[in-house]
Amino acid sequence: MDVKARDCVESKEEDHMELRRGPWTVEEDFKLIDYIATHGEGRWNSLARSAGLKRTGKSCRLRWLNYLRPDVRRGNITxxxxxxxxxxxxxxxxxxxxxxxxxxxxxxxxxxxxxxxxxxxxxxxxxxxxxxxxxxxxxxxxxxxxxxxxxxxxxxxxxxxxxxxxxxxxxxxxxxxxxxxxxxxxxxxxxxxxxxxxxxxxxxxxxxxxxxxxxxxxxxxxxxxxxxxxxxxxxxxxxxxxxxxxxxxxxxxxxxxxxxxxxxxxxxxxxxxxxxxxxxxxxxxxxxxxxxx
DNA sequence: AAGCGGGGCAACCGCAGCGTG
DNA sequence: CCACGCTGCGGTTGCCCCGCT
Known part of the structure; x- marks a missing residue:
């Protein structure tokens, strides 16, 4: 699990909402997992907003597909x-x-x-x-x-x-x-x-x-x-x-x-x-x- | 023990394709 | 047809970890 979260909140000058970047926190992971468990995946931009994640839709999608998805294999490549x-x-x-x-x-x-x-x-x-x-x-x-x-x-x-x-x-x-x-x-x-x-x-x-x-x-x-x-x-x-x-x-x-x-x-x-x-x-x-x- | 450098991996970026209004 | 937003893909970057000196 990614516990090495840093304070890497960066503000985009043009955006009112600060978007987080960098490593995901445990809390963010849980938010994303919970939301997808309830509502399913897809429509990532609206998902990110609805889930209360200060992340881009692309970031949420990437995190889900590459790490949080339950069928992702971890461990040695055989x-x-x-x-x-x-x-x-x-x-x-x-x-x-x-x-x-x-x-x-x-x-x-x-x-x-x-x-x-x-x-x-x-x-x-x-x-x-x-x-x-x-x-x-x-x-x-x-x-x-x-x-x-x-x-x-x-x-x-x-x-x-x-x-x-x-x-x-x-x-x-x-x-x-x-x-x-x-x-x-x-x-x-x-x-x-x-x-x-x-x-x-x-x-x-x-x-x-x-x-x-x-x-x-x-x-x-x-x-x-x-x-x-x-x-x-x-x-x-x-x-x-x-x-x-x-x-x-x-x-x-x-x-x-x-x-x-x-x-x-x-x-x-x-x-x-x-x-x-x-x-x-x-x-x-x-x-x-x-x-x- | 401390500094350094490379490896490994998660995450970001830019672009293209597609669907929709 | 065009503009726009979304999604997916491949390339790249940033940084932690660990071994070496």
């Missing part, structure tokens, strides 16, 4: 959700609201923040543009298969243990080996269309006990995509496809892995932190893309 976000973004780009429609309980703002803070960060670390072909190819042919790998591992762990992994949802099954998850426009969950693995009945049910604030699952960052041995990759076709597709190598695409090697922050950490690569991963990339180091 592996399946990460995979879906990557896939859907590769199809639709920055169409956050459209992407959010396929992640029940997740808001466009949340997904947008996830993308900007997590995905773009790694693009920056790779010194390539997040919209560049090489970065998209890296996502599709490296990160996403590795993510599927982790989903499979989590599913297998679920099957053999009564203790569920932290980042796993309950009813996901990953079938076969392959490349790409697609979320059809009419689907709420991920399904496979043109590849050899599938996500069936991908559950996006809230784990609900999570505290406020969305956090990416600590076991599911991009660093994980590189953290296991190449030998364990269940998707050899994917990597083969990668090499088939790119006769060149990623270094030639402009990915500055040499500078990564020279960067201590990249290679010194093997503890599963937020770094994209560790030493093992570096050799993995080297092998897969014929880097000349």
């Amino acid at each position: 592996l399946e959700e990460q995979l879906l976000i990557l896939e859907l973004h590769s199809r639709w780009g920055n169409r956050w609201s459209k992407i959010a429609q396929h992640l029940p309980g997740r808001t466009d703002n949340e997904i947008k923040n996830y993308w900007r803070t997590r995905v773009q960060k790694h693009a920056k670390q790779l010194k390539c543009d997040v919209n560049s072909k090489q970065f998209k190819d890296t996502m599709r042919y490296l990160w996403m298969p590795r993510l599927v790998e982790r989903i499979q591992a989590a599913a297998a762990s679920n099957a053999t243990s009564t203790t569920a992994p932290a980042a796993s949802t309950t009813s996901t099954s990953v079938v076969g080996t392959g490349q790409t998850v697609f979320a059809d426009d009419h689907l709420g969950g991920a399904q496979v269309t043109s590849s050899s693995y599938t996500l069936e009945n991908s559950s996006t049910t809230a784990t609900s006990s999570d505290s406020f604030g969305t956090h990416v699952s600590p076991m599911s960052d991009f660093a994980d995509y590189y953290s296991s041995s190449n030998n364990n990759n269940p998707n050899p076709n994917c990597l083969q496809a990668t090499q088939d597709q790119f006769s060149g190598n990623y270094y030639n695409y402009g990915m500055d892995f040499q500078s990564l090697e020279q960067s201590n922050t990249w290679l010194d950490t093997i503890d599963g932190s937020d770094n994209l690569f560790n030493v093992e991963d570096f050799y993995f990339l080297q092998q897969q893309f014929n880097f000349n180091m």
Whole structure:
């Protein structure tokens, strides 16, 4: 809950009524919740006035949709959700609201923040543009298969243990080996269309006990995509496809892995932190893309 | 312990689309 | 047809928190 309200009342010279800006207080939240519970949502400008909130209609709408709505999911973005976000973004780009429609309980703002803070960060670390072909190819042919790998591992762990992994949802099954998850426009969950693995009945049910604030699952960052041995990759076709597709190598695409090697922050950490690569991963990339180091 | 810097996220801003009078 | 208001979307900003030095 947002208890860090400050005295950020700002007056608009042209307005008689002072409009509040900045973080919402608990009292404001209750007002909005109570009013919507009684009168429903919509017509936000009149709602704001009728509810006695010194906020713009847009602010009320945003607060409701992104935070107060009862079906808003709080907590870690699951592996399946990460995979879906990557896939859907590769199809639709920055169409956050459209992407959010396929992640029940997740808001466009949340997904947008996830993308900007997590995905773009790694693009920056790779010194390539997040919209560049090489970065998209890296996502599709490296990160996403590795993510599927982790989903499979989590599913297998679920099957053999009564203790569920932290980042796993309950009813996901990953079938076969392959490349790409697609979320059809009419689907709420991920399904496979043109590849050899599938996500069936991908559950996006809230784990609900999570505290406020969305956090990416600590076991599911991009660093994980590189953290296991190449030998364990269940998707050899994917990597083969990668090499088939790119006769060149990623270094030639402009990915500055040499500078990564020279960067201590990249290679010194093997503890599963937020770094994209560790030493093992570096050799993995080297092998897969014929880097000349 | 204090200062600093970056990450992460809530909230704001500007714009476009749509409906209505 | 036009003006106006409302809504929704994507981009951006502000600031708290936390780790590092």
